[in-house]
Amino acid sequence: MISGSTLAGTLYGVAAGALWGLVFVAPEICGDFGPFHQSIARYLFYGAIALLLIAPRWKRLRPHLGRREWIGLLWLSLAGNIVYYLLLATAVRTAGIALTSLVVGFLPVTITIVGSLDKGAVPLTRLAPSLLLCVAGAACIGWEAMLPTGNSDGTARWLGLLAAIGALLSWTCFAVGNARWLNRLEHVSEHDWSLLIGVTTGAIALLAAPMLPLLENAEHSADAWGRLAMISVAIALFASIIGNALWNRMSRLLPLTLVGQMILFETLFAILYACLWESRLPTLPEAAAFVLLVLGVLACLAAHRPAGRKEVDPIEAAHPPL
Numbered sequence: 001m002i003s004g005s006t007l008a009g010t011l012y013g014v015a016a017g018a019l020w021g022l023v024f025v026a027p028e029i030c031g032d033f034g035p036f037h038q039s040i041a042r043y044l045f046y047g048a049i050a051l052l053l054i055a056p057r058w059k060r061l062r063p064h065l066g067r068r069e070w071i072g073l074l075w076l077s078l079a080g081n082i083v084y085y086l087l088l089a090t091a092v093r094t095a096g097i098a099l100t101s102l103v104v105g106f107l108p109v110t111i112t113i114v115g116s117l118d119k120g121a122v123p124l125t126r127l128a129p130s131l132l133l134c135v136a137g138a139a140c141i142g143w144e145a146m147l148p149t150g151n152s153d154g155t156a157r158w159l160g161l162l163a164a165i166g167a168l169l170s171w172t173c174f175a176v177g178n179a180r181w182l183n184r185l186e187h188v189s190e191h192d193w194s195l196l197i198g199v200t201t202g203a204i205a206l207l208a209a210p211m212l213p214l215l216e217n218a219e220h221s222a223d224a225w226g227r228l229a230m231i232s233v234a235i236a237l238f239a240s241i242i243g244n245a246l247w248n249r250m251s252r253l254l255p256l257t258l259v260g261q262m263i264l265f266e267t268l269f270a271i272l273y274a275c276l277w278e279s280r281l282p283t284l285p286e287a288a289a290f291v292l293l294v295l296g297v298l299a300c301l302a303a304h305r306p307a308g309r310k311e312v313d314p315i316e317a318a319h320p321p322l
Contacts, residue, residue, distance in 0.1 A: 009253030017265025047202010080174030095160020115256030190248035
């Protein structure tokens with residue numbers, strides 16, 4: 001049987017993935033703007049909303065935040081937000097949603113391998129079926145994503161692939177580091193920690209904003225700016241504020257070897273949203289990927305069940321042998 005905390009953590013992971021999957025569609029909606037504009041806009045709003053929410057609790061939190069915590073917040077903000085989203089948006093724009101989803105879909109593998117090194121963690125031998133199903137699901141997505149099209153730019157796709165790999169490495173560092181910090185923090189809730197990351201991320205975005213004219217110098221209409229602002233606010237609120245809070249709650253309930261599997265739901269929802277955006281049904285490889293990735297999560301949950309518990313026959317229990 002799955003424990004209550006594991007079930008609750010899994011549900012938090014599903015909800016976080018549903019909200020995070022939205023970030024794969026945002027670059028397509030705001031195609032008039034490059035990844036720098038999209039990244040800075042999203043995180044400026046993320047920081048502003050986080051600052052408003054954390055202000056009433058600042059006096060209580062301040063004594064628990066020293067130099068070490070602020071350094072941790074700084075690099076987590078860079079790895080999990082600024083750098084990751086910049087690379088992700090670049091990959092989506094140059095290589096497409098499918099290829100980006102493929103590469104980022106390997107996050108469960110990288111995070112689970114790192115988590116298996118923890119003391120008392122489930123060994124990789126028990127996690128192997130889950131990881132193989134995950135790789136098979138990613139391969140199904142990549143089967144079509146890597147096929148060249150008549151109007152595709154091969155160089156751009158390779159640059160997009162490199163950006164997606166960079167996003168994979170960046171978010172792996174964030175997921176592992178964030179889980180470690182949440183395990184060490186005793187007097188800071190997971191929601192407050194998420195808001196603190198948001199405030200730090202917003203401060204970095206504010207410092208980087210003056211460089212935008214040098215990085216992406218293009219004119220945009222008022223409608224385009226309005227659309228960017230609207231999408232940025234929506235992504236900041238739902239994906240960053242709510243999604244990160246759900247993810248942090250999940251990270252405190254599940255071991256790191258299971259935390260990695262939860263990112264699969266972001267991939268699943270990203271593919272679903274891509275199909276809705278493109279007004280089409282999933283292809284056969286995409287449908288197979290859905291099934292394989294879900295089976296991978298179920299296999300991982302099974303691997304984390306407590307061992308050594310024997311099922312008792314109710315008849316035998318009522319009439320034990322003499």
